[in-house]
Amino acid sequence: MAELEQVPTGGGVTAPAGPCEVRAAPAGSLAVIDRARLRSLLDEEGERFRRGHPRSAELWERSQRSLLGGVPMSWMTEWASPYPVFMAEARGARLVDVDGNEYVDLCLGDTGAMTGHSPAGSVSEIARQLERGLTTMLPTEDAIWVGEELSRRFGLARWQFTTSATDANRFVVRFCRQITGRPKVLVFDYCYHGTVDETFATLDGGIVRARDGNVGPPVDPALTTKVVQLNDLEGLEAALAPGDVACVLAEPALTNIGIVLPEPGFHEALRELTRRIGTLLVIDETHTISTGPGGYTAAFGLQPDVLTIGKAIASGIPMGAFGVSEEVARRIFEQEGADYEDVGGVGGTLAGNALQLTAARATLANVLTEDAYARTVPLAERYTDGVARTIEELRVPWHIVRLGCRAEYMFCPSPPRTGAEAAAAGHDDDLKAYMHLYTLNRGVLITPFHNMALMSPDTTDGDVDLHTRVFREAVRALLGQQS
Ligand SMILES: Cc1ncc(COP(=O)(O)O)c(C=O)c1O
Secondary structure, three states, X not given: XXXXXXXXXXXXXXXXXXXXXXXXXXXXXXXOOOHHHHHHHHHHHHHHHHHHOHHHXXXXXXXXXXXXXXXXXXXXXXXXXXXXXXXXXXXXXXXXXXXXXXXXXXXHHHHOOOOOEOOHHHHHXXXXXXXXXXXXXXXXXXXXXXXXXXXXXXXXXXXXXXXXXXXXXXXXXXXXXXXXXXXXXXXXXXXXOOOOHHXXXXXXXXXXXXXXXXXXXXXOHHHOEEEEXXXXXXXXXXXXXXXXXXXXXXXXXXXXXXXXXXXXXXXXXXXXXXXXXXXXXXXXXXXXXXXXXXXXXXXXXXXXXXXXXXXXHHOOOOOEEEEEOHHHHHHHHHOOXXXXXXXXXXXXXXXXXXXXXXXXXXXXXXXXXXXXXXXHHHHHHHHHHHHHHHHHHHOOOOEEEEEXXXXXXXXXXXXXXXXXXXXXXXXXXXXXXXXXXXXXXXXXXXXXXXXXXXXXXXXXHHHHHHHHHHHHHHHHHHOOOOO
């Protein structure tokens, strides 16, 4: 049996179901994780993985000889397994590896495949466009449809397209500096907005410094960036007051350090302060599009000046987008000296190409629809309920937060208020590796960067129930309660 210790918790459900939901650990005594058992279980799972993935092992060995780090992109080594699973085929909510193992995919390419893999509603149109020209540096009619649809969903008046969400964020930061004439960007601690130099800053005892591990920063981020904790309205007001911040770049809720939700009134105050001080408000919906068809912005009536998005909007074809208000559009084109057409620092040869826009039109028209969310949000509720039941019954000091069709458990009993609290309290590398590898070895993939699960329109109740069962077994084994 597990040992118990007194840990203060919120106890039970701490926020109602709806777009967001928080299920904290139960009040009272909670289980203590035995670290020696955890390490030995992790070793066992590593061995089990090796036995089940001999062909991936061969490819891993071979890939070292031609690929930097053995992978096409370094993030692919973030999985908990001793070496990456090599993918053979992915369809809908399922993935099959080169050893013939099949998985329920709750990672979904870390949101890039939130549509489900190769969704029929997009693939037929993408296939047709493949025969009709991919990239020409000329607009297509699809682009207009996509701009109109994004305006309808998010309320922003004018749109353009990029090859990634990172690029969308990069470009809007430039626009914001250009039109306000102000030098700085403000972000919330432990945000992630893609590989945007200005955002790799953190608060260390009130001082802005580069995030740990930041690769070759061009300048000290304290020169470009102010950092505030999410939900710290006093800190936000103090940071904006000097009038040197061009824009606040914010996710509606932090999603890259676990899910940290804004407190009631936070967004209203953020909007009021930024308006009053003349700072532009940029909302990044790349992950929070999980909330609903118009993201958190439509669900909660946010009124950003600029909105960015990417990942899922073209069913996995690389694409990002940014939308601006009428007023911001006017200010952008008032800038006489700015070169938007060539080497001014905003643009991309493949950005806005014909294939992307066909894929986005098909995705928005046929895949990420109201009907899809009517399926995926209840699936995430089911997932959250399954995880919360194990947390409650086995009294583990963890909690889970859901944001629409996305949910994430964290290794602390109640939800942190800020990114810094989440980083300090909710993260445990060995525990994360164990939970991920245990589930992977039993046919369920969750997102390697954190404990995130995402539902696609192809995910089924049975897929969720498999995770619920495996999650419970993993926790029971961790507590020494073998079945
Ligand atoms: C909120 C947010 N914005 C932007 C990005 C960048 O997306 P990409 O890597 O596809 O450019 C990410 C990536 O995880 C993200 O989480």
